Amino acid sequence: MRIRHMMRTKLAIVGPDVTFAELLRTYRDMDSRLVYVVDATRHLLGVISSYDLLRTMLPFYLDSNLAKALPDDDAVILQAFEACQNRTAGEIMTREFVAVHPDDTFLEAEALIAEHGISVLPVLEADGQLVGAVSRRAILNALAAQCGFNSEA
């Protein structure tokens, strides 16, 4: 089976100038794991995961142990949010991503996901234009279907 037939095409897409505050809202309102940062011609520049958002909000020096010393109140979180709310998607995004082509096979996507331990693969045309995404769940569903487990719905 080709990626083209199993990818989802409804994606959360933002431009590189979108701020952290807007990204947080976009992330809350969607059910996708990744936000895709694209240019005006829909070429993929980078991806933003929930991990990237959390890492941006928490400074690098605040490790899990040191965080225990801070009081459990909203002030700490609001202060962290204020410090990064104007950072842009272009600054936060991960530029190194693994992608597949619409004509790649589902086995290639499965191998890539297993190799890199990632949850979603963006699907790009040869010129880098973003056309869809294929998630771990979509691959697992396709795998189940091929093994004869048909969806009850």
Add this chain to the structure above:
Amino acid sequence: MFWIATAIFVCAYAVIVSEKINKTKVALFGAALTLATKVLTQHDALHDVDLGVDWNVIFLLISMMLIVNIMTKTGVFQYVAVKSAKLGRGDPFAIMIIFAVVTAVASAFLDNVTTVLLIAPVTLLVAKELEVDPVPYLITEALASNIGGTATLIGDPPNIMIGSKAGLDFMDFLVHLTPAIILIMVIWLLFWKVIFGKRLVVGEVQKARILAMNENALIRDPVLLKKCCIILGLTILGFLLHGQLGYEPATVALLGASTLLLISGEDPQKVLEEVEWPTLFFFMGLFIIIGGTVKAGLIGVFSQKVIALTHPTQDSMLLLSMVMVWFSGIASAIVDNIPFVATMNPLLAELAEKVLGPTTGLTGPALYSHPTMLPVWWALSLGACLGGNGTAIGASANVIVVGLAEKAGYPITFARFLKYGAPVTLLTIIVSMAYIYLRYYVLGW
């Protein structure tokens, strides 16, 4: 042979200073060339303490790294740092001074880089909570770690190398260098009070944030902490007594590190992975390159020049000591102090042999630690360790602090570091010179 050894030495130094290629790669390649060109035999390099690798230095460093790596896992360093900030009652200048003292004391027993790596994250957090610029705090800590590291035999690699070469023990450093460092700290922090005392002001809200922090939550493993404290205490006791007991410091450190590894339950694979192997291999490479220059006679030529310039006699090396403080200080602000001291050690050893050897009849460490030579070694240590404060690249701790500050969004320019570092270097070198002059040449202690 002479010119091959000289060429390897000069090229290696030049490339290390230029920072174009990683220094460990340069040192190892230089060492390999020293062996391949037969300037040194492999036996010289690995088994001759005067020409090759000083394993006392290497094992002392490995052992202390192991102890610190295990201790870090207990969370005790974060505890001490947060506790210190609270001791300052949230007052920004008081916190700066307490952090400086804590860093200096910790650096006297731990590696300087490790110390700033442990205290800098808490400093960044505290500065954020206080809403003050963290840069003066971070630079203060880098300076404090370089100053504090000078106080003991194990505080800074140059001291470990000097102690090993000259046969000076932990107590020698404690008696001769620790008082100098206490004096330097007091004068420096008074100077800091003039500069920062009135400039650092925060409101009550910010102070309250510091006092609301809970340091007790930071101890991750109280049982391991207890074991670490016992072993560290015994190791320091071992250092205090190693001269009398007839042990090399590396033996004491290895005994401490291996016992802690044995009783801590930590995975040796993981603990050993965190040892800074690139630094250790840098040392090994350097020892071999410089061993080549000793055997080929280059260091002998240098020592002749130093004798001609400073006229040391068997009774007094006053001019040499005074020149050494400044020369080491200036050189260490430009060159890494480790290769500098690695070069100066055999040079001073040869000098001692030429000036004191024939009349005293002594050889080896007994000759090198002759009372006339002692002030020269202390001058080398003070200059080499304190000179590193001069510039952002003068010492590893400075480089680390600049890197961490940049990562946190506060880039420190070369000029900004210089603004703090250069006056402090000048001040501390002047105090060191006065200390050596008064103590050894006026009072004669």
